[in-house]
Amino acid sequence: MSQHRNVRFGTFGDVLAAMRQAKILEEVRRTGGARVAQLTALLGVSDMTVRRDLETLDRKGLLSKVHGGATAMETASAVEPGFEVTSLREVPEKEAIATRAAELVRPGMAIAITAGSTTWTLARHLGDIANLTVVTNSLKVAEVLHGRQRPDLTVVLTGGLRTPSDGLVGPVAVQAIRSLHVDMVIMGVHGIDERAGLTTPNLLEAETNRALVESARRLVVVADHTKWGVVGLAQIAPLRAVTTLLTDDRLPAHAAEVLSEQVPEVIIIPTSEPEFDPDEDPDEADDTER
Structure with a gap:
């Protein structure tokens, strides 16, 4: 039926x-x-x-x-914005980052996806990847993937206490995660800082995300430029724990330099339109492209 x-x-x-x-x-x-x-x-x-x-x-x-x-609104290290708030912010940047991040996922993989609006955007790009297993503590991500109704897409939703960002955290989630091993975890974060690393305002979320990092061979972070310099109450992991970081081209040059020194792979995705040069000959530009 x-x-x-x-x-x-x-x-x-x-x-x-x-x-x-x-x-x-x-x-x-x-x-x-x-x-x-x-x-x-x-x-x-x-x-x-x-x-x-x-x-x-x-x-x-x-x-x-x-x-x-x-x-x-004033920001604070212990204030966690809700999903409805974050989903309205930097939408084009998140879409570009999510599209590129989806290319890292291969058929047959087992991956973990954390809660957040960027990872929720990413989930919408994973529906056509064959034989995929996704472990997630995000109700929003699970809803998107479940909606695909594909027999070769397995979604494992951890239990736990619900956060403002619709994540499931706490001892129940941690226990479930520690029994699993995945190829990569794709993580959205509240903040990224040169010294503090990856952070969140939620202590239980930090513990849960640390368990996800420990369960994975590879840590992929998806974060738009506004996350740089933001420090939440609790650290998830230092920058050196990140394997790949995807962000947009509005990231400050200094931040890109710092990240490249500590993260093996930094992927900066262009999101702005190229500037029009009135002195450029359109015919020459076409010939160059050809």
Whole structure:
């Protein structure tokens, strides 16, 4: 008997609202704060629309709504943002990183995937890899892979306590992970720092992720440029434990140098459009490409 799940598709209005809100978040994070008048001019919508968007984002904990505008949320080493928050950030960068990371996964592999919005994005690119076994402590990742309904795709979901990022952590998860051995673990992280290494604000998540690192032959980290310089409360692993790190081309040059000194393979994925040179002859460019 076939099983059907009820899926609610968003309306076109929902999509427009999400796009507006993502733009508002980008502007508020870039400047530290913005007034309603500035945002209405930027988006070309009414004051009322902007105020509704700000109220929505404030309720979700993405920014702080203040009189006449909004300010960016202050970060802290022990504050863990929820999945709904992180999934709206650096979407093009995460998509590019996830697409490239999926190329590292081969048919027949057993891999582990940690919780996070970048790894969730990655999961959507793994559906066509044959004979794949995935161990994960992420409810979101498991949901994506389970939706493929493929007989040669095995998903092992660890138990544990649920985190704001929809990860399962704690003693139950650690015990399950320590009984397994995988070819690689693909890990998303809260922060990467030259001295602190890979970090997270959640103590239980750090312990769980350390168990995943110990279970794998290879540690692959997927992290966009905003993770550099961020230090969470607990260390997962030092930089030298990383086998491969994938990030985007907005990573500072200094950070790329530091990473290349400690990580054997650093893959920087281009995400920005190439600049147009008005003095370049289009015909010459075409001939060069050919």
